Amino acid sequence: MTEDDNRAIILKAVKDRVRQSEEQQRVQMIADAIGERRDRDLLDVLSSIEQERGWPETVNHLMKAQHFSYAIPIGTGSPKSKIEDLKFREMLFSVLGFRGLEPIPTTTEDLLTRMKDECSLVDASDSLRDYAESIAYDQIESGDTLFFDSSDFDIQVSEDIIQMIEQMSYEEIQRITLERKDDKISIVPLWYCETSRQALSNYGIRGHIIDSKQLEEVLSVIQFPVAIQDVTQYTVLQRQSVYPSNTLYRNLHNYIMNHNDEGLSILSSRHSFATLKSMLEETLDIYNKDSSSENFRRFLHLVHKHVKVRTLDSILLLERLFYLKDLRIATVAITALGNFYHESAASSLVEILCMSRNHEIVKTATSSILNVGKKCPETVSAIEAALESSNCTYKGRLKRLRKEIGKKN
Secondary structure (H helix, E strand, C coil): CCHHHHHHHHHHHHHHHHHHHHHHHHHHHHHHHHHCCCHHHHHHHHHHHHHHHCHHHHHHHHHHHCCCEEECCCCCCCCEEECCHHHHHHHHHHHHCCCCCCCCCCCHHHHHHHHHCCCCHHHHHHHHHHHHHHHHHHHHHCCCCCCCCHHHCCCCCCHHHHHHHHHHHHHHHHHCEEEEECCEEECHHHHCCHHHHHHHHHHCCCCCEEEHHHHHHHHHHHCCCCEEEECCCCCCCHHHHCCCCCHHHHHHHHHHHHCCHHHHHHHCCHHHHHHHHHHHHHHHHHHHHCCCHHHHHHHHHHHHHHHHHCCCHHHHHHHHHHCCCCHHHHHHHHHHHCCCCCHHHHHHHHHHHHHCCCHHHHHHHHHHHHHHHHHCCHHHHHHHHHHHCCCCCCHHHHHHHHHHHHHHC
């Protein structure tokens, strides 16, 4: 073999290695954007790959990203996590423009395969939205309405689907009858109606059986009349074992009903927020009564779950924890906020930095703002807005931060 042949083989091997490395980086960028729920960044990355490599290659990258891991910023255990199934699905539906239709009984893999048959992201969005809506229509008509919420839909979802869900929800509410045995009431029918399921989750109810006092509190939240009949034995609803028809959402439903925080974390659906919020608030109440190390660890554990799921609703919850004026709680909340790459998290942290005198709070908030600023350009805008405000006491800190973020970026 000649020297030129050897050189050609080496050059080809180098090029292949570089190409593989570049592909690995692009797939990791997709995985990070999904794991951190950075919708706009995900769309930007996919559009960039489509423009450079074409649509089929973009879908290949997206398929590979499903099995990639992303960094877990806080908590115990492994510093990395494989992208959670429902988080990936929710981000995919969001970027395709039909958020809210995720409970359809079609696998994410099937949707990705169908995407490969299209010519572009725009074509895939239009085609798959029509496909998802046709399945959702039949599913909702059959009475399988759990986790479909018209107020949660992308604006591009058809009005027909929205009207159908609202009509089915109204009819479901009218048919609800609860069974009472002695002083205990089975609330299974409430768990299988989406309107009341949300109310139960928001109120922090756990399990299928509650007492009369709890029922009064629940009904005051639900705010619609419910028939109650006395029985000697509870009856079993057949649909309890078959709804939701999407297995992932059936698991999610069971985790929500039973307050299984590990299961909720594994799926990481945005629908987990209400239950995780109730569990965190309950744990915080226990910690306030007994500030033991064990109770504090339980609090840290649940904060970590919020960071893993990463819904925008968690930002407001974590911000409220700061105002409890407990230094240990406040620093944990501020650290957690530093891992939500969104302008609302940046604004909350900047506000905290503007008003705080405590050295530990200032140090933690500064670090968190710098971290958010790495992936959220709106952080600089939040700092600028605070500098122009008359309510910010410590503007010198923000000026230094603005300068440091500018250098890093």
